[in-house]
Amino acid sequence: MESKQKPNMIDSLRKASNWASNFIRMDKTKSTGRKIASSLWSLFFGVVLSLLYIIIKKGLQEQIFVNPFTVVTTIFSSFNQANKETILKYFLVFGFSSVACALSFKAGLFNIGIPGQMMISGGISFAIFIQYGATQYQAIPAWLLIMCLICSVLIAFGVGIIAGALKAYLNVHEVISTIMLNWIIIGISMMLFRQNSASVVWKNFSDAQAKYYFSDDLSGVKPGFVTISAHVKEIFVICGVVGLLTLAAVVAFIFNFTTLGYKIRMQGISKSNGKYMGVNDKMLTMMVLGVSAAISAIAGFYYYVISEQVFSGISQPINLGFEAIAISLLALNSPIGSLFSTLFYTAIYTSEAKLQLYPLYIRPEDLQVITSIILYLAATSIMFSQFKPIQFSTRTILLLSDPRYLRYKKLESLLKRKVRIVGSYEQKIHLIEQKINQANYSISLKRLEKINESFANKITKIDNAITQARINCQKAEEYTLQKIVEKNKNVELYQALNLEYDLNDNKNYQDSIPSEIKTNIELNNSTDSFIDQIKHLKKELAKSTDKYLSQAMNYKNTDDQTIKHFESINAEKMRINAELNRLGINAKFRIKQQKTAQIKDINTEYQNIYASISEQRSKLYKDRKHKQGGQNGINN
Structure with missing residues (x-):
């Protein structure tokens, strides 16, 4: 296996370019409704930014306040009978x-x-x-x-x-x-x-x-x-x-x-x-x-x-x-959508003369800036494909109205904090393993003991906080379910919403050494540190590769000899790469990847929990409205 190289600037730019390309081309998979919504939001923010530009420029340069509603009404006033032919x-x-x-x-x-x-x-x-x-x-x-x-x-x-x-x-x-x-x-x-x-x-x-x-x-x-x-x-x-x-x-x-x-x-x-x-x-x-x-x-x-x-x-x-x-x-390249965007752009284009008259007196160069801002935001409308303020506001209100949400949010935050603490600990241990040698062995051992002691306290503290947070989440679940049963008198609903937490399993507070702390570490006590050994192995790999390649490229070789030289190159690479992996050349990258994966798993798990809470709240609200409507019908 090839050793993992540190990503350079070109690789980072290429990765960012690929991400941007995939993001911009998301319109291939977005629904028509989502495309329309993103276009409308881009128009809205384009108009808002244009109005802000005019208000600020007129206020600073000419000490004139421009009423934004006057600008909007002037633009759309071009749709009148007198202007029909131009429109x-x-x-x-x-x-x-x-x-x-x-x-x-x-x-x-x-x-x-x-x-x-x-x-x-x-x-x-x-x-x-x-x-x-x-x-x-x-x-x-x-x-x-x-x-x-x-x-x-x-x-x-x-x-x-x-x-x-x-x-x-x-x-x-x-x-x-x-x-x-x-x-x-x-x-x-x-x-x-x-x-x-x-x-x-x-x-x-x-x-x-x-x-x-x-x-x-x-x-x-x-x-x-x-x-x-x-x-x-x-x-x-x-x-x-x-x-x-x-x-x-x-x-x-x-x-x-x-x-x-x-x-x-x-x-x-x-x-x-x-x-x-x-x-x-x-x-x-x-x-x-x-x-x-x-x-x-x-x-x-x-x-x-x-x-x-x-x-x-x-x-x-x-x-x-x-x-x-x-x-x-x-x-967004929609033929039907082009008709509506044409109407909007026509309104802007045909109202330029009116915008330059009383009471706005907007200059021609400012009109070009206004048009450019609106079109720039409009051209990047795909950026608003995930902008859903109504859905976000509704979901936020439903979650904040439930006592479980803040408890789970705190638990999620604690779990992520633990992942970051453990990741930081593993990186420090990895750094010691890479730098330790015979010359600094005693100093590195003392440093290792301090790191273990410090992070053992941190992890124990965070584990106890997580345990308490889990208990609080279960109490919030029981309280919420009890209120639901009292209001709805529905045992089946109680059973459907019950997440079956076991309170006894969450009462065991941590007071021993956490399992994440490494107590049995085999440290290097040789003359060269792992970092120096890795450098030597890389040089050795380069030299041996050049050696075998020069032999393989000899025109006097037979096909079997050439194949044998390439097999020697491959065998040498495998040997050196195995030694590099033993020395931990990819350990730092693996630690970062593991931390990222764990945080993503936590995000996914708790987003599902929040979605479940939001769905439950929405269902309860609809049921309550339905019962109130039925009761009003009986009373009438």
């Missing part, structure tokens, strides 16, 4: 893009190309409009809008397929490929929609047409030449809302109730899972990224064509597309 616009854009992001996340793929995929719709649609000869005096017909949408979705699907193929066949990470594709789309857009390249890209274009359609500052097309009738726009918005709700429901159904959805989720957890299930992981990767890109194109169509009716700011990726990542994380 629906951002709801559709954020909704489609967040569902697209959630789809890729579920498959374990990070589609950061949503901004570029949204810009595909703008570029394709406005290229068609220009080729069609659109002007401000003629509304775009509905059939042309449908054609633009279909073309945008198909081309975006192809772009997603390209990113998926790079991932599947060339192992190019999807983050790298989608970012590069974003900038390729931007480069193509800047080439298409600029005045000085119009004569090359747009054949038969006059200078007047180029100036009419394209901006001078190379930022895209000029606003105003695309007009869509209010009736057509309203139809597209209604169809978009219905389509978004249907899409979210269909994607959720696929994930939860179909074989394909199960394969996608298993692929997202681990690629090896998909291979063991017989999934064509290459095809699945391409299709997921392709469909995600196609859905992103729908979001881009509603933003550039239906809402803004202008394709500008094309020199960089559209920031609106990156918001989909936060919205999806807020919903």
Whole structure:
């Protein structure tokens, strides 16, 4: 057996990283209700921290008190009839893009190309409009809008397929490929929609047409030449809302109730899972990224064509597309949850102008901080998966109302304290065993006697306290059960709750030497201490390993000779490791592990006891309510 090495910083960081990864990925096993609750709690604390930030900053810098309720009401006041068009616009854009992001996340793929995929719709649609000869005096017909949408979705699907193929066949990470594709789309857009390249890209274009359609500052097309009738726009918005709700429901159904959805989720957890299930992981990767890109194109169509009716700011990726990542994380990658997180984020996004006016006067940079805090907490919503204040409060009240709880809590504390005392004692004894040699033998013996005497008193004292605590627990049990029988007159309940403690077994107080104290220890009286011997053995192991390895690696050796050398290495390792174990190289680690295991066992045992007490109290409360209800019915 190999000797246990002391963990280094890299091992500790790797262990912490694995723990964090497993914790963050707990959403794979959490119920839907638990996910919703954790998201709501993350939103609540995000809003609270944001309000605290504004109150503190305004108070310190401007000596102004900001009413937090005014901030909240201002945010949600954006949901009014006058703001309906803006709300629906951002709801559709954020909704489609967040569902697209959630789809890729579920498959374990990070589609950061949503901004570029949204810009595909703008570029394709406005290229068609220009080729069609659109002007401000003629509304775009509905059939042309449908054609633009279909073309945008198909081309975006192809772009997603390209990113998926790079991932599947060339192992190019999807983050790298989608970012590069974003900038390729931007480069193509800047080439298409600029005045000085119009004569090359747009054949038969006059200078007047180029100036009419394209901006001078190379930022895209000029606003105003695309007009869509209010009736057509309203139809597209209604169809978009219905389509978004249907899409979210269909994607959720696929994930939860179909074989394909199960394969996608298993692929997202681990690629090896998909291979063991017989999934064509290459095809699945391409299709997921392709469909995600196609859905992103729908979001881009509603933003550039239906809402803004202008394709500008094309020199960089559209920031609106990156918001989909936060919205999806807020919903824990749930398609249905994305709809609700979209509503919340839409309220924040559309209320920014009002927050900068009277009476709040919140600055734009502070609005960015507020949004960042809320989104940061929302993105870490899985951290709140174990946050259950109502359940915790109810359980605490039930336990504190029972006289047994505090007695058992004290007993649990005493048992843990004893484990720590015994662990500390064993570590001190181990240290003496490691350091003692012929030179310090007499001093070490005296030190051992003092340690034994000191810890014998401590352990005896804690044992007596534990015995008394057990008696107190039994008395509390008997008192509680007696009260239950008196109130309920139910002998069967008494027998069911009786834990059958034997009072006589707990009355034996400790007055002799505790069994944990080691009185017969064989101490080392040689010249070298165990620590020195361990160092020598490690050096010997390294030298012998190098020796046999150099002999084994000799090209003149036959196969049998090489095998024999490796067998010699293994035999030498086994001999030295056995000697190292005899010298106690792993004893310190074993003591720590034993202490940790014992404390965990105590925790488990007493958590079960507390759960039983809480359940009993809850049952008694329900029975009392039921009897009171029955009695009131008889009286009436």
